[in-house]
Amino acid sequence: MKELRTQVAIVGAGPAGLLLGQLLQRSGVDNVVLERRSREYVEQRVRAGVIEFGIANLIDDAGAGERLRREGLVHHGVEFRFERNAYRVPLSDLADGKSITVYGQQEVVKDLIALRLQAGASLLFDHEVTALDGLTTDEPSIEAEGVDGKIRISCEYVAGCDGSFGVANRSLPTGILRKYERTYPFSWLGILAEAPPTSEELIYCRHENGFALYSMRSPTLSRLYLGVRPSDTLGAWSDDRIWDELNARLATVETSEIHQGRIVERSITAMRSVVVTAMRHGRLFLAGDAAHIVPPTGAKGMNLALADVRVLAEALVARLHDNDDTLMATYSATCLERVWRAEEFSNYMTQMLHPNDEDDFENGVQLARLRQAVHSREASTVLARNYVDLNSL
Numbered sequence: 001m002k003e004l005r006t007q008v009a010i011v012g013a014g015p016a017g018l019l020l021g022q023l024l025q026r027s028g029v030d031n032v033v034l035e036r037r038s039r040e041y042v043e044q045r046v047r048a049g050v051i052e053f054g055i056a057n058l059i060d061d062a063g064a065g066e067r068l069r070r071e072g073l074v075h076h077g078v079e080f081r082f083e084r085n086a087y088r089v090p091l092s093d094l095a096d097g098k099s100i101t102v103y104g105q106q107e108v109v110k111d112l113i114a115l116r117l118q119a120g121a122s123l124l125f126d127h128e129v130t131a132l133d134g135l136t137t138d139e140p141s142i143e144a145e146g147v148d149g150k151i152r153i154s155c156e157y158v159a160g161c162d163g164s165f166g167v168a169n170r171s172l173p174t175g176i177l178r179k180y181e182r183t184y185p186f187s188w189l190g191i192l193a194e195a196p197p198t199s200e201e202l203i204y205c206r207h208e209n210g211f212a213l214y215s216m217r218s219p220t221l222s223r224l225y226l227g228v229r230p231s232d233t234l235g236a237w238s239d240d241r242i243w244d245e246l247n248a249r250l251a252t253v254e255t256s257e258i259h260q261g262r263i264v265e266r267s268i269t270a271m272r273s274v275v276v277t278a279m280r281h282g283r284l285f286l287a288g289d290a291a292h293i294v295p296p297t298g299a300k301g302m303n304l305a306l307a308d309v310r311v312l313a314e315a316l317v318a319r320l321h322d323n324d325d326t327l328m329a330t331y332s333a334t335c336l337e338r339v340w341r342a343e344e345f346s347n348y349m350t351q352m353l354h355p356n357d358e359d360d361f362e363n364g365v366q367l368a369r370l371r372q373a374v375h376s377r378e379a380s381t382v383l384a385r386n387y388v389d390l391n392s393l
Contacts, residue, residue: 001143001150006032006122007320009142009155011129012162013042015105016288016305018112020159022062023313025121029320032122032153034144036162039125043113046192046265047105049217050202050299053098054392055306064111072103073216078387080374081205082367086252087374088201094377094384102202104217105302127151132158132171136282156283157316161309163289164274172281182347184271184295186211186354189226189237195261197222204297206353206370207249211297214250214258222259227354230270239263271295271350273343279308279332287312292339297353298346300390307391308335338391345386 008024010017013035021033035042051059051072059065076092076099092099116123127146134140135158142153160168169177188211196219203214211227226245228237243260250258274293279286288305311334315327327334352369356362372379 001152002148004032004122004151004153006030006153006155008032008157008159008316009140009153010034010159010161011132011142011168012160012166012288012290013037013109013113013123013125014161014163014288014305015108015112015302016309017159017161018109018116019059019062019064019306020161020287020309020313021121021123022064022112022115023309024316025116025119026063027313027317027321029317032124032155033116034124034127034129034142034153036128037125039113042125043106043110045106045109046223048296048299048302049102049104049215049223050303051101051103051108052303052391053095053100053389055303056101058306058310059108064108064115067107067111068101068103071107071218072101073218075100075102075201077201079199079201079203080370081203081250081252082207082370084251084253086203086254089374089380089384091384091388094381095388098388100299100388102216108302124151129162129167132167132284135171135284138283140283156320158284159309159312159316160284160286160290161288161305164293166290168284168286169276169290171284172276172278172286178277180273180275180277182273184273184350184354185230186227186271187230187232188213188269188271188296189228189232189234189242190267190269191224191242191263192217192265193222193224193261193263194220195222195259196220198258203250204349204353205250206355206366208355209245209249211354212246212249213297214246222261224258228268232268234266234268237266242266269296271297273347275336275339275343277336279335280328285312285331287335291335292343294342294346295350296346297349298342299387300342300346303391304339304342307338311335341386342390345390 008031197216205212213225287308
């Protein structure tokens, strides 16, 4: 078995693990990143694309923002559609000039991988972590298996950035790993289409047939979503049915059709919320989806994950450079306060925009919330500030 030694071992090469590695590397903290998937898979995995104002600055500060600033689509507002009418919420006007940037998660990952490889830092793809040992000792270790055989990494700390079903999450003892969970009675059918954006800003839509979201990835690619039943399968949704339903839900009294094109990717994602109440166990720290899941309606998933590693990087640098445990001791509490704020906002957006097939009272309440959100400046301001920069509040 090959033996390695490092200061911090990072499990997972998603945006959280890669950004943590970049922040530590720039601060002189040696680290190794392990990922069970291939580089090709990680770089092509399409996920969230809305980046908060403060998180875009964090990526910049980490030295990974050059392409984001050049190619990212900056949005100063967002549109809500319901009852065949469109209402724009001017995000920047209500949030002290701040904006969001639309830039795919896979692009953030590509940028961070390129930086890491250029720096010659250790990045091990196709390595399945099989064991985390000694987490409550002074020298934890990781065992993994890759194409060249088994490897053991001795380290001072482990960062679990490998998702809600990863080995880090499963390594917390039952008494530590307490979860709060909610599963929503709908899923999202998401598509990526070779179609120029119909709108310059994101569109959230509540329609009697269900939820719809119009977003974009580039001047030639559109990213769209439909609320569907959890029992629905991709086979039940032909291209024609998808476009017909998107047009029906997004239509207003002034517009009836959106730009269409070849669908190059499609998937169905269940909507759920999860919060792990302890993001640390001994020398193991959880970050991102390993510690919490939010429904994507509030656009908080990647932003939450990157905000976690900002806090974790500062804590690890303080401990390893200055022997200061203060930030490390408060890591979980600091992050969870922000996580619960994001869960509340994501739940608010989700419950407001997905009609209920069996509860007309709830539907009436949803419409009342929407009207308040777009007609009341006070309500619009709260929504805008949370949407644009919740993870800096």
